[in-house]
Amino acid sequence: MRSQRSDEWPCTKGAALALTVAGALGLAACNGQPKPGTVLDEAMRAKRTAASFPAADEDYFHDMDGALPLTKEQIEGRNMWIVWTGGNDRLWDVLSRESLGSLDFLKTISSHPTLPYSRDNRWNYLGLVNEPCFKKATGPDPSHFGLWLDVRDPACGPDPFANADKYKGVQVGARGKTVPVGSYYGEPSGVVGLRLLPNPDFDEGARKKWDSEKYYRDATYYNSRNLVKPYRIGMSCAFCHVGPNPVKPPVDPENPRYLKTVRGAGYRFEIPKGE
Numbered sequence: 001m002r003s004q005r006s007d008e009w010p011c012t013k014g015a016a017l018a019l020t021v022a023g024a025l026g027l028a029a030c031n032g033q034p035k036p037g038t039v040l041d042e043a044m045r046a047k048r049t050a051a052s053f054p055a056a057d058e059d060y061f062h063d064m065d066g067a068l069p070l071t072k073e074q075i076e077g078r079n080m081w082i083v084w085t086g087g088n089d090r091l092w093d094v095l096s097r098e099s100l101g102s103l104d105f106l107k108t109i110s111s112h113p114t115l116p117y118s119r120d121n122r123w124n125y126l127g128l129v130n131e132p133c134f135k136k137a138t139g140p141d142p143s144h145f146g147l148w149l150d151v152r153d154p155a156c157g158p159d160p161f162a163n164a165d166k167y168k169g170v171q172v173g174a175r176g177k178t179v180p181v182g183s184y185y186g187e188p189s190g191v192v193g194l195r196l197l198p199n200p201d202f203d204e205g206a207r208k209k210w211d212s213e214k215y216y217r218d219a220t221y222y223n224s225r226n227l228v229k230p231y232r233i234g235m236s237c238a239f240c241h242v243g244p245n246p247v248k249p250p251v252d253p254e255n256p257r258y259l260k261t262v263r264g265a266g267y268r269f270e271i272p273k274g275e
């Protein structure tokens with residue numbers, strides 16, 4: 001049996017010996033795939049060293065766990081837990097294409113009127129924790145390719161982790177051309193644990209084809225596995241591991257706040273409205 005297509009079972013053209021050798025080398029190497037352990041990730045392709053990814057030291061989440069005083073290392077650890085997504089935005093982007101859009105976090109974080117969910121019911125509908133300091137999108141955001149993404153409350157100031165000078169992102173593909181290089185912590189999305197990173201595949205061709213209204217309304221368009229979206233979504237540990245404080249549940253779970261508690265003063269309960 002001999003395959004016509006070069007990506008199908010080229011190993012079968014050999015004899016038993018070849019198969020044994022292929023087995024020893026790893027079949028992956030045989031069918032044209034690179035050998036495990038030899039693939040460079042985007043950071044390595046961009047010649048970035050570990051030292052060029054310093055841990056963020058801003059005590060931005062200070063009020064989160066009852067305003068505990070933390071050391072610098074603890075602050076860095078908490079930040080990593082909440083905003084570092086370690087390059088997995090690439091994986092989630094592949095999965096959104098391979099699943100034909102059935103898992104698409106860029107939609108998850110959107111509040112377009114055609115969707116059954118929005119920032120208003122994310123906790124109830126999807127079980128996701130809204131990030132404080134954001135408001136629901138009321139229209140397409142021209143600074144985010146027409147997507148209906150949560151809008152940051154200007155009173156909160158900028159998210160320190162999105163600082164592209166201090167935490168310069170990995171410059172590959174279209175980054176720095178059609179999309180910004182951004183920060184390696186991405187931008188906040190309005191959902192705790194999901195971060196927005198510029199998609200390095202969003203080149204000039206993809207930009208010309210991009211239509212944000214079709215992305216929300218036209219199934220042929222958004223189900224296409226060739227669709228290249230302007231962002232990839234990264235997932236931090238906190239995406240699954242954040243939750244409301246069980247002894248001080250938020251008054252409105254769709255609009256949680258980081259609740260400061262004075263240490264030693266005991267727990268304060270926020271009583272849900274109407275009770």
Ligand code: HEC
Nearest residue numbers: 080081082084085086088193235236237238239240241242
């Ligand atoms: C996709 C959701 C998800 C993400 C992302 C995630 N976790 Fe988890 N994690 C879980 C679940 C679910 C469990 C419980 C598994 C079980 O008990 O079988 C768990 C369990 C754990 C535990 C064990 C807790 C215990 O009490 O035994 C640790 C520690 C942990 N995760 C750390 C992390 C770290 C660190 C990260 C980020 C690098 C992370 N998790 C990211 C879903 C997630």
